[in-house]
Amino acid sequence: MLKENVNDLIAFLVVAQERSFTRAAARLGVSQSALSHAMRSLEERMGIRLLTRTTRSVSPTAAGERLVERLGPHFSEIETELNLMREMRDVPAGNIRITAGDHAVDYLLWPALQPFLQAWPDIHVEVTVDNALTDIVTGRFDAGIRLGEQVAKDMIAVPVSPPMRMIVVGSPDYFSRHPVPQAPADLQQHKCINMRLPTLGGLYAWEFSQKGKAIRVRGEGQLTINPLRHRISAAKAGIGLIFVPEDTVAADIAAGTLIQVLDDWCEPFPGYYLYYPSRRQHTTAFSLFVDALRYRGN
Known part of the structure; x- marks a missing residue:
């Protein structure tokens, strides 16, 4: 049962995150029809509807949301462990997924990202530009960038910009x-x-x-x-x-x-922070990324 479901469960998590078969299929590198068929097969095997489909969108049902909450962190941990195994190579490598608003991307992430990618060619970074207060755990992001007052208390927060106005x-x-x-x-x-x-x-x-x-x-x-x-x-x-x-x-x-x-x-206030879950074990690639963005003052 588990073996035949693993790939479909991974695909389901991507569909739930993207809220679109088209975007999820592109991210997974499969056809939209094959992905839709896989989701129907998963629902039939489990005997419960996981996704609500309309002509314009797709979203998890209550059962689907519960599956995302329960399985998402575990798959994220597995992915992290696999990346840690890759760390046994001499050259840091791995994938980093970041979410940030458009100003944070333009103001500090993009200027830091260009030299970072050139310095570490085996590290791959995916940036999602989103002004919503995204749940990085549910969305399976490694980290996010927000203003300090918007960061949840249970997150590690690293300053990445000076005060702002x-x-x-x-x-x-x-x-x-x-x-x-x-x-x-x-x-x-x-x-x-x-x-x-x-x-x-x-x-x-x-x-x-x-x-x-x-x-x-x-x-x-x-x-x-x-x-x-x-x-x-x-x-x-x-x-x-x-x-x-x-x-x-x-x-x-x-x-x-x-x-x-x-x-x-218009008085100054604390600027942007890179934030991520405190319980997650991080790769060398991620540690290098955090260090590249860290604000050290004038």
Whole structure:
């Protein structure tokens, strides 16, 4: 029973993670029809439905979710042990799966990744760009990158960036038509370009602080769009104000294409952390990766 199910169980975990037969088949290197047939065979052998299928998506049933929770960590441990065996080679090798938001990828992961891959040609890194608060254990990721306040307490967290600031900016054209806000509450009278948090489903509330006083503002506007580059482009086009990491618009502020406001309400906060489960045994390849990203100060 176990022998005939192992490959199908591995395939099931990939389908459950990808929520798509098309993406899962591509990742596994099999045809979509063969993968669908394997899942039906697994369900028939187990005598229970594991996946709910629609014309547009696939998702685990309650039984499927339980199987993911119970088996996922074990398969991850087996994969880690196999990678550890590969460590007996003279040259570090292995696979590393990382999840991070678009700003974290552009700001710190990509600059560090290029020299890392050149230095260690036998280490393979897969990066999933996702602004959701992804469960790295269920998703079988080796690690994730998040802001410090978003990291669960049971994770090991390694600082990978200096403190950061979120700032409010708009174009000269926008401010030629609207007054400059003097306090965060004034933003409710402005057009704000928003992003929706994939995990929580709601719009991201802009967070401000001044001398220990914190305030959250949810402004309204014509446009809600998640990719950072599109929000910046929309602000430069005069569509509204944006609340973004300072480094992403520093050049535009210097060039005068964007104007910063509410500066005294935008205080620094702890930056990004690489986080991973404390119980997991790590390969030399992963340790090298962590060391390459670790922030050591100025």
